[in-house]
Amino acid sequence: MVLERQYWKVMMSRFWSPVVHSLTPYVAGEQPVIEGLVKLNTNENPYGPSPHALAAIGQAVNDTLRLYPEPTGLKLRRAIAASHDLDPGEVFVGNGSDEVLAHTFQALLKHELPLLYPDISYSFYPTYCRLYGIEFREIPLDERMRVRIEDYRQPCGAIILTNPNAPTGTALPLTAIETLISEHPDQVVVIDEAYVDFGGESAIPLVRKYPNLLVVQTFSKSRGLSGLRVGFAVGQRPLVDALERVKDSFNSYPLDRLSQAGAVAAWEDRDWFEKHCELIIASRERLTAALGELGFEVLPSSANFVFARHSIRSGAELAAELRKRAILVRHFRKERIQDFLRITIGTDAECDRLLDALREILA
Numbered sequence: 376m377v378l379e380r381q382y383w384k385v386m387m388s389r390f391w392s393p394v395v396h397s398l399t400p401y402v403a404g405e406q407p408v409i410e411g412l413v414k415l416n417t418n419e420n421p422y423g424p425s426p427h428a429l430a431a432i433g434q435a436v437n438d439t440l441r442l443y444p445e446p447t448g449l450k451l452r453r454a455i456a457a458s459h460d461l462d463p464g465e466v467f468v469g470n471g472s473d474e475v476l477a478h479t480f481q482a483l484l485k486h487e488l489p490l491l492y493p494d495i496s497y498s499f500y501p502t503y504c505r506l507y508g509i510e511f512r513e514i515p516l517d518e519r520m521r522v523r524i525e526d527y528r529q530p531c532g533a534i535i536l537t538n539p540n541a542p543t544g545t546a547l548p549l550t551a552i553e554t555l556i557s558e559h560p561d562q563v564v565v566i567d568e569a570y571v572d573f574g575g576e577s578a579i580p581l582v583r584k585y586p587n588l589l590v591v592q593t594f595s596k597s598r599g600l601s602g603l604r605v606g607f608a609v610g611q612r613p614l615v616d617a618l619e620r621v622k623d624s625f626n627s628y629p630l631d632r633l634s635q636a637g638a639v640a641a642w643e644d645r646d647w648f649e650k651h652c653e654l655i656i657a658s659r660e661r662l663t664a665a666l667g668e669l670g671f672e673v674l675p676s677s678a679n680f681v682f683a684r685h686s687i688r689s690g691a692e693l694a695a696e697l698r699k700r701a702i703l704v705r706h707f708r709k710e711r712i713q714d715f716l717r718i719t720i721g722t723d724a725e726c727d728r729l730l731d732a733l734r735e736i737l738a
């Protein structure tokens with residue numbers, strides 16, 4: 376039986392390029408279709424995108440779809456640049472921040488010395504390292520599950536931090552980020568700010584001062600557009616040029632016409648964005664307090680999710696029990712965090728359903 380399985384494995388993979396054998400693909404959160412599902416597992420926004428974005432996408436559905444889109448997302452880059460008093464040449468856009476990050480790893484993070492990032496962080500980072508053959512060293516979070524920038528004072532090729540961190544939700548203040556950047560003037564420092572709009576401090580204001588800083592953000596979380604796939608990076612010209620070179624060696628048109636139209640409209644609707652970020656922050660504080668009453672330790676979160684562990688019940692068991700009740704949360708089978716659940720902040724009604732289910736499970 377074992378021999379037969381091995382035979383089929385060899386037969387199935389005999390056409391693969393050598394690198395494919397060494398890959399450990401990232402496992403994305405589930406997207407199942409279950410009736411009445413409360414989906415709190417992939418940090419999507421429960422309120423969805425701005426109605427202006429939906430209208431702009433609708434208007435873009437016309438005969439111009441026969442033409443290729445503008446290849447650099449210029450209108451969107453102009454809008455993002457204008458908000459930060461930057462030049463459009465200092466903004467790069469891509470098909471979700473995952474694609475922007477992938478180009479960043481290939482273009483800027485492969486050096487003789489290892490890339491540093493926290494041991495508990497976005498689990499796509501080691502996947503990119505394996506894909507591009509990048510040496511890396513994972514730096515342990517401290518005992519309170521926080522990034523300690525002193526631990527990054529060591530020889531390295533580059534650094535990437537998620538701030539606020541994922542899946543912990545904890546944030547470093549901008550002063551700490553600036554110290555890190557200034558202590559590594561000869562290395563690129565990437566700050567992945569997927570969750571920054573829910574209470575973190577963005578490092579974008581530092582871009583003009585530091586040629587080694589690249590900040591990456593996404594439209595998937597605070598702008599409710601996970602399904603449109605739009606992300607961007609902000610940095611000085613030489614860093615953005617490197618990303619453009621990789622992009623134009625891979626896919627010249629990463630953002631289609633609908634994505635560009637929708638993202639520009641979403642970016643310009645500041646009121647919708649601010650109002651719904653505030654709602655999510657308020658629900659997060661409410662959920663944090665309620666989970667505390669149920670015996671959970673909840674890490675201080677500046678994101679649209681909380682990371683929590685129960686004093687007695689295991690993370691795997693709780694996730695499985697919630698699933699039986701059509702409530703999805705994220706559980707990682709990884710040392711140090713296997714007792715935690717990462718719970719996306721839904722509407723208050725969704726949070727209440729989660730809390731009711733937990734009360735039932737814990738009773």
Ligand SMILES: Cc1ncc(COP(=O)(O)O)c(C=O)c1O
Pocket residue numbers: 417418470471472473474497537541567569592593594595601605606
């Ligand atoms: C820390 C972090 N960075 C980047 C991403 C990628 O987001 P997207 O590709 O949807 O822009 C995610 C997605 O969950 C994330 O958690």
